[in-house]
Amino acid sequence: LVRLEPGEKIDELTTDGLKIIQAEDQFRYTIDAVLLSWFATVHRGDAILDLGTGTGIIPLLLLARQPELHITALELNEEVAERARRSVQLNQLQEKIKVINADLRSWKPAGHYQLVVTNPPYLPLGQGKLSASPKVGMARHELTCTLEEVIQAAARAVGTRGRLAMVYRSERLAELMEILPRYRFQVKRLWFVHGRAERNAAQVLLEAYKDGGPGLKVLPPLFIYDEQGRYTPAMRAIYQELRSVGLE
Amino acid sequence: LVRLEPGEKIDELTTDGLKIIQAEDQFRYTIDAVLLSWFATVHRGDAILDLGTGTGIIPLLLLARQPELHITALELNEEVAERARRSVQLNQLQEKIKVINADLRSWKPAGHYQLVVTNPPYLPLGQGKLSASPKVGMARHELTCTLEEVIQAAARAVGTRGRLAMVYRSERLAELMEILPRYRFQVKRLWFVHGRAERNAAQVLLEAYKDGGPGLKVLPPLFIYDEQGRYTPAMRAIYQELRSVGLE
Numbered sequence: 001l002v003r004l005e006p007g008e009k010i011d012e013l014t015t016d017g018l019k020i021i022q023a024e025d026q027f028r029y030t031i032d033a034v035l036l037s038w039f040a041t042v043h044r045g046d047a048i049l050d051l052g053t054g055t056g057i058i059p060l061l062l063l064a065r066q067p068e069l070h071i072t073a074l075e076l077n078e079e080v081a082e083r084a085r086r087s088v089q090l091n092q093l094q095e096k097i098k099v100i101n102a103d104l105r106s107w108k109p110a111g112h113y114q115l116v117v118t119n120p121p122y123l124p125l126g127q128g129k130l131s132a133s134p135k136v137g138m139a140r141h142e143l144t145c146t147l148e149e150v151i152q153a154a155a156r157a158v159g160t161r162g163r164l165a166m167v168y169r170s171e172r173l174a175e176l177m178e179i180l181p182r183y184r185f186q187v188k189r190l191w192f193v194h195g196r197a198e199r200n201a202a203q204v205l206l207e208a209y210k211d212g213g214p215g216l217k218v219l220p221p222l223f224i225y226d227e228q229g230r231y232t233p234a235m236r237a238i239y240q241e242l243r244s245v246g247l248e
Numbered sequence: 249l250v251r252l253e254p255g256e257k258i259d260e261l262t263t264d265g266l267k268i269i270q271a272e273d274q275f276r277y278t279i280d281a282v283l284l285s286w287f288a289t290v291h292r293g294d295a296i297l298d299l300g301t302g303t304g305i306i307p308l309l310l311l312a313r314q315p316e317l318h319i320t321a322l323e324l325n326e327e328v329a330e331r332a333r334r335s336v337q338l339n340q341l342q343e344k345i346k347v348i349n350a351d352l353r354s355w356k357p358a359g360h361y362q363l364v365v366t367n368p369p370y371l372p373l374g375q376g377k378l379s380a381s382p383k384v385g386m387a388r389h390e391l392t393c394t395l396e397e398v399i400q401a402a403a404r405a406v407g408t409r410g411r412l413a414m415v416y417r418s419e420r421l422a423e424l425m426e427i428l429p430r431y432r433f434q435v436k437r438l439w440f441v442h443g444r445a446e447r448n449a450a451q452v453l454l455e456a457y458k459d460g461g462p463g464l465k466v467l468p469p470l471f472i473y474d475e476q477g478r479y480t481p482a483m484r485a486i487y488q489e490l491r492s493v494g495l496e
Contacts, residue, residue, distance in 0.1 A: 170466045174435040177425040187422040192440070192466055201466035218418045218440055218449035221469050 002090045008083065010090070013057075014064050014243040021087045022055055026080070029057035031224070032167045032203055033119050037061035038238050039191060039205045040117050040165035044068045047111075049157050051104050051118040051150055052076070056084030058117050059097045064242055071097045072113070074104055076144055104153040105145055112159040120150045122169045147172070148179050155183035155210065164208045170201040186212030191219040196227070250338045256331065258338070261305075262312050262491040269335045270303055274328070277305035279472070280415045280451055281367050285309035286486050287439060287453045288365050288413035292316045295359075297405050299352050299366040299398055300324070304332030306365050307345045312490055319345045320361070322352055324392055352401040353393055360407040368398045370417045395420070396427050403431035403458065412456045418449040434460030439467040444475070 004010070004021065013020045022028050037058050042048070046069050050058050053073035062069055075081035081101035088097045100107070121144075147168075154164045164185055168176055170192060180187060185208035192201040201221070226232050231239075231246075239246045252258070252269065261268045270276050285306050290296070294317050298306050301321035310317055323329035329349035336345045348355070369392075395416075402412045412433055416424055418440060428435060433456035440449040449469070474480050479487075479494075487494045 171464050172462070173438075173466070174425060174429070174464045175462065177422060178429050181422070181426050190421075192469070194468060198468050200468065204466070214420070214423060216419055216422045218421070218452070220442060220446050220448065221440070 002086050005083070012245050013060055015245060016064060016243050018060055018064055019087070019090050020055055020057060020060060021083055021090065023083065027054060029055050033057040034061065034242065034244060035193060035203070035205055035222070035238070036117060036119055036165060036167040037065070038242055039167075039207070040115060041163060041207065042066045042069060042115065046070070046114040048072070048115045048117060049109065049113040049154075050074065051116060051153055052120055052145075053084055053099065054080060054119075056087045056097065056099065058119065060087065060091065060093070061242055061244065062117070063093060063096060064244070067096075069096060072109075073097055073099045074102050074107060075099060076101070076103050103144070105149050107153070109157045112162060113157045115163045115165065116154040116157050118150055118154065118164075118166045120147065120166065120168070121145070122172070147175065151179050151183050151185070155185065158210050160211045162210045164210070165206070167203055167205050170204040173204050176206070180208055184210050186210075186214065187216055188212055189217050189219060192221045194221055194223050196225050197223045250334050253331070260493050261308055263493060264312060264491050266308055266312055267335070267338055268303055268305060268308060269331055269338065271331065275302060277303050281305040282309065282490065282492060283441060283451070283453055283470070283486070284365060284367055284413060284415040285313070286490055287415075287455070288363060289411060289455065290314045290317060290363065294318070294362040296320070296363045296365060297357065297361040297402075298322065299364060299401055300368055300393075301332055301347065302328060302367075304335045304345065304347065306367065308335065308339065308341070309490055309492065310365070311341060311344060312492070315344075317344060320357075321345055321347045322350055322355060323347060324349070324351050351392070353397050355401070357405045360410060361405045363411045363413060364402040364405050366398055366402065366412075366414045368395065368414065368416070369393070370420070395423065399424075399427050399431050399433070403433065406458050408459045410458045412458070413454070415451055415453050418452040421452050424454070428456055432458050434458075434462065435464055436460055437465050437467060440469045442469055442471050444473050445471045 008021050008023050010019050011022055048069055048071045050073040053075045059071040059073050078101050081099055085099040088094055187208045189207040191205040193203040194201050222234055223232050224235050256269050256271050258267050259270055296317055296319045298321040301323045307319040307321050326349050329347055333347040336342055435456045437455040439453040441451040442449050470482055471480050472483050
């Protein structure tokens with residue numbers, strides 16, 4: 001039905017039967033993508049753009065929440081885009097997800113989307129160990145685009161009241177909140193994710209509206225693991241709501 | 249020893265014997281001031297400026313933590329400043345706390361402080377009910393200074409690596425984080441305060457360094473009340489560490 005390349009395998013994504021193709025030696029989807037898919041506000045019929053889709057995980061999980069969506073998934077790396085496209089075929093979702101192999105810096109959207117989602121590379125160059133694998137490196141480090149270029153691309157893709165939902169390292173939140181208003185994005189919701197209750201936040205989920213009014217909600221935080229190192233009830237509830245089989 | 253005006257009373261502040269004069273019909277100190285006094289980084293010998301000291305609560309509690317500090321406490325309202333001055337006398341701390349009746353917008357510091365602390369008015373004009381009492385109104389609403397004017401005053405008062413510690417409404421965090429970098433303040437620590445674990449944050453405590461490098465820590469959040477409406481162990485530990493008698 002769908003071709004697998006050497007080193008690839010098919011993983012179960014949801015108990016509903018959604019599947020995803022992943023390559024063993026490359027960037028695999030993380031809890032961040034799962035949290036973003038759960039966090040983003042989606043409405044029936046929305047046109048959605050995913051900037052840097054990678055495995056295609058976010059479009060697939062968004063459709064697990066709301067089947068009536070039209071998603072454009074941009075991916076710079078040709079091989080990765082082609083794999084995401086096969087994952088879409090595997091789930092027979094070609095009508096709902098369109099994977100485009102393009103550079104978000106130069107790609108011009110034909111019209112406006114209601115929502116842009118993105119899980120961009122976290123680390124500025126020169127910080128953190130650069131992966132030996134260029135494909136993993138691209139997903140983690142700002143090798144191919146900076147944070148500002150991602151925001152810029154999102155701003156081009158939405159009109160007034162259009163939404164941006166993203167997940168990012170909370171360490172870089174100050175930078176993010178300085179850049180967003182330059183592109184007319186008003187932050188409306190922040191959700192901090194702590195590995196454990198007594199640790200600093202590792203990630204932040206953020207929702208911004210283009211030309212939105214003031215007033216920001218800081219949601220109750222998410223703690224991923226309890227003191228015994230098991231998923232907290234809150235984390236388990238998220239997996240259940242997405243009908244996701246979860247990550248080991 | 250110290251004169252009391254009609255309507256004023258002396259409240260116990262710490263189990264160490266610190267006292268504070270408060271007026272029944274005016275702005276009384278809140279949990280925000282207690283949290284800020286606990287949160288701010290203070291070092292022995294620091295010169296500290298409190299912008300809008302009100303009752304003088306923050307200087308008093310900072311000295312409960314570290315007795316070797318030199319604190320300048322600015323207050324716009326003459327009557328309120330005079331009351332804070334009498335609270336300082338009551339505790340015989342005139343050598344350590346200097347209360348100045350001045351407008352932070354025009355006041356020029358003689359030199360640089362190591363730390364500026366501030367619990368500024370929260371509400372922009374036109375939002376929230378304006379208090380019938382002009383003195384309470386001044387402490388709550390931006391009647392006499394805007395958020396940006398407070399940051400501006402703080403920036404004038406510190407040199408490179410000087411610190412700013414403040415408590416603010418988390419609803420207005422986006423605005424705050426847009427203004428701070430304009431005055432060369434880099435946010436280094438954020439601490440969110442939730443009334444209860446399942447509610448949105450109400451306050452945020454923030455520490456910024458002038459000309460600081462990147463890298464922001466989002467601390468484990470504070471929940472003030474547990475499910476039974478009692479102080480959480482974390483909140484009780486803060487009161488204990490400050491030897492504060494607590495708020496009802």
